[in-house]
Structure formats: structure tokens, C-alpha cells
Amino acid sequence: MPKPVGAITRGTTGANRLRRADRWLAAVHGRVLRAADRPLVVDLGYGASHTTTLELFERLRAIRPDVEVVGIEIDPARVALARPYEREGLSFRLGGFELPVARPPDVVRAFNVLRQYGEADAWHYWDLLTGRLAPGGVLVEGTCSETGHRAVWVGLDGSGPRTLTFSARFDAFERPSDLADRLPKTLIHxxxxxxxxxxxxxxxxxxxxxxxxxxxxxxxxxxxxxxxxxxxxxxxxxxxxxxxxxxxxxxxxxxxxxxxx
Known part of the structure; x- marks a missing residue:
């Protein structure tokens, strides 16, 4: 098996940490899943716990009951810990930015993954991931705070970045520019x-x-x-x-x- 592409992250995660992004994904790009013959979603770099991948699976099943969600992690120990939670339509496997899945995914969610890379690397991995998408597919790449109360993410398709979203609990900032530390690596500098x-x-x-x-x-x-x-x-x-x-x-x-x- 080829070596996974990328580096191991800190793996910080927690229940409902990505709820804001999932809610946006369902509302804005749910049409992508509805239109797909065999919808496939990848959660890239889900971290030390399977929790946010399971939450994504449950939220997207409300849109498309036959959606398949694959959680991908570069750390073998994390994959081993997640596999007992597999069920029909939900699986976990070892991998990285190469996305080791059987067919091009319709949606890729990658949160808190590119934080440790430089700007040039971030652009490179955006190109790599969007090049793996199914026609009409989307990549949602972003960063959030430890609790998920402040987040910024980019929506991309095969042509590159298309949208930038700021999202926060109203009591989680003093002024909107507090979200600047969550900007994507391609913008933060x-x-x-x-x-x-x-x-x-x-x-x-x-x-x-x-x-x-x-x-x-x-x-x-x-x-x-x-x-x-x-x-x-x-x-x-x-x-x-x-x-x-x-x-x-x-x-x-x-x-x-x-x-x-």
C-alpha cells in the first residue's frame, strides 16, 4: 500500500465541533448529494475520535438516506479506534490527501487539516483534492476553534475556491475580526x-x-x-x-x- 500523503495532525476533536459547517454544507450543497447516483462523502483528517465523522454521516443521511461516508485518517491508531463504530454506509480507512476511495467523492470535508502547512502547500493540496472530486463535486475546507464556536471555511469545486464563510456564536467574539485567526492558510498571511x-x-x-x-x-x-x-x-x-x-x-x-x- 502506498504511503499516505500528508502529515499527522494534533487530532483535536469533539462532539458538535463541526456542526456549523455541516449545517451549511447540507443547506448549500445538499443538491450535490441529491443529484448523485451513488453519493460518496469523504471526511478527511477526522482526528483522534470518530465523533465528527459519525455526526456528518447522520446529518447527511437526513438528506440522502443512501449516502456513503468514509472517514480518512493518516494515523493508523486513530483508524483502529474508529473501526468498531463502522456500520452500513459508514467506514474508516488509512490515508491522506490522495483520498484512497473506490470512486471520486461528491463531497470532501477537510477541517483543521491544513493548519500546519504553509501557504504554498495549502494551494497545492486544494488542487490535489479538487482534482479528485466527482464532476460537480465540492470540497469544504476550513478551521474552527476548539469548541467550534468560531469557524471560517472555503467552498471549492473543480475550478478552485468559490466561497468564503465566516460563522460564529454571537457570544464567542468581541468583534468580527476575532475570526481572523481561523482564516484559511491561503489567506491568513x-x-x-x-x-x-x-x-x-x-x-x-x-x-x-x-x-x-x-x-x-x-x-x-x-x-x-x-x-x-x-x-x-x-x-x-x-x-x-x-x-x-x-x-x-x-x-x-x-x-x-x-x-x-
Whole structure:
């Protein structure tokens, strides 16, 4: 068997840590699973516990009851610990960025995997993973805090990155730019004056500040007002599945990648 591509991560994980990303994936890209003949989803680098892979499996089965989910880990010990939890449609195997699965996956979720790599490596692995996707498939790659209360992720297809999503519990930050430490590796070093992502986060902080009076009605209302202010200067999608109040009320904001990348 060829050596898995990549390096072992810290493996930190926990129940519901990726709930925000899973919820977005189901809402925005559930159509990919519904359209597939034999939907296959890969959870790459699930960590020291099988928990988040099992949660992904259960959430996606509500969309497509015959979806197959494969958890892939580069650490043999982690794979051995997860295998007792296999069931019909859910399996675990040893591997890395080469994605050792029988057919191209329709969806790949890779969270907290690229954090330890450099920017050039991150771009390389994005290309490698999107090149493994089935036609019309998607890659969701991101980073979240230990609890999952703050997260940023990128949605990619065969042509590259398409969307960037910020997501947070309303009590998990003081200002929106606190999410900067969760930016993808391809952007985090560009959060400096003169770069678009820096300008966006500065504007987001300003929008949050001027929307402070709405906080009297709760932080959700302040977030909604902030998104409204941002929409005047940034191409915030206003309609489903990427935008609209139903998504914003969750503490979520998605932008086209081209606006920031």
C-alpha cells in the first residue's frame, strides 16, 4: 500500500465541533448529494475520535438516506479506534490527501487539516483534492476553534475556491475580526493593510460597532444589522442558499471568494 500523503495532525476533536459547517454544507450543497447516483462523502483528517465523522454521516443521511461516508485518517491508531463504530454506509480507512476511495467523492470535508502547512502547500493540496472530486463535486475546507464556536471555511469545486464563510456564536467574539485567526492558510498571511481580506474585516468591525444599538434586542439582531451595513460595500449574497436572513440568523456570512481572495 502506498504511503499516505500528508502529515499527522494534533487530532483535536469533539462532539458538535463541526456542526456549523455541516449545517451549511447540507443547506448549500445538499443538491450535490441529491443529484448523485451513488453519493460518496469523504471526511478527511477526522482526528483522534470518530465523533465528527459519525455526526456528518447522520446529518447527511437526513438528506440522502443512501449516502456513503468514509472517514480518512493518516494515523493508523486513530483508524483502529474508529473501526468498531463502522456500520452500513459508514467506514474508516488509512490515508491522506490522495483520498484512497473506490470512486471520486461528491463531497470532501477537510477541517483543521491544513493548519500546519504553509501557504504554498495549502494551494497545492486544494488542487490535489479538487482534482479528485466527482464532476460537480465540492470540497469544504476550513478551521474552527476548539469548541467550534468560531469557524471560517472555503467552498471549492473543480475550478478552485468559490466561497468564503465566516460563522460564529454571537457570544464567542468581541468583534468580527476575532475570526481572523481561523482564516484559511491561503489567506491568513494576507490579513495586512492593503489586502482585501484585511479591508473586509476592518469594515466588518466598523459595521458591528455602528450596529451596537441593535444589541439592545440581542446579539443576533446586531449581527443582522451589521450584515446590512456590510452589504452596501461588499457583494454579500442576499438570497438562498448562500445568503438571506435564514443563514445570517445563524451567525453566518458567506462571500464570493473573488471578493476577498
Amino acid at each position: 494576507r490579513n495586512v493593510p492593503g489586502e482585501r481580506v484585511h479591508a473586509f474585516l476592518k469594515d466588518f468591525d466598523h459595521a458591528w460597532a455602528v450596529s451596537a444599538p441593535y444589541g439592545a434586542h440581542g446579539l443576533r439582531q446586531r449581527w443582522l444589522a451589521s450584515v446590512g451595513v456590510l452589504s452596501a460595500r461588499w457583494p454579500v449574497p442576499r438570497t438562498p442558499p448562500l445568503g438571506g436572513r435564514a443563514r445570517w440568523r445563524l451567525g453566518e456570512l458567506t462571500l464570493p471568494w473573488d471578493a476577498l481572495g
